[in-house]
């Protein structure tokens with residue numbers, strides 16, 4: 001049964017890649033925009049679609065794999081239902097970011113860079129949100145949250161169902 005789903009997913013993603021390249025161009029310089037669009041559409045970039053993308057843009061699988069694995073924001077597996085990102089750049093770290101990281105991992109029940117087993121939340125680092133003066137900062141499902149402290153973390157945990 002799962003093999004059938006995988007084939008369907010593969011065909012659907014291949015069709016999506018064909019459609020996208022028909023509209024935006026099948027050139028090497030479209031690799032990153034294509035991957036970003038695919039992630040917006042599917043939530044992640046499955047490993048099995050790498051050869052399809054490589055063929056569509058006439059580049060090597062290694063080229064595609066290299067870009068997918070280089071950029072932190074590109075996901076190879078689906079994220080949790082909620083995504084909490086904590087800023088690990090210098091200003092937020094100077095404002096207690098490391099302690100917030102530890103507290104978040106404990107309260108949300110998931111290690112940094114991982115997704116909880118129940119799929120409720122993914123916890124990830126992010127490197128500067130441009131809100132340095134009011135850190136430590138987070139992104140909760142894409143929404144910036146400033147001045148993260150224990151109380152703010154508790155509100156986030158309740159919001160994401162952790």
Ligand code: FES
Nearest residue numbers: 087089092129132
């Ligand atoms: S260092 Fe965290 S927002 Fe800039």
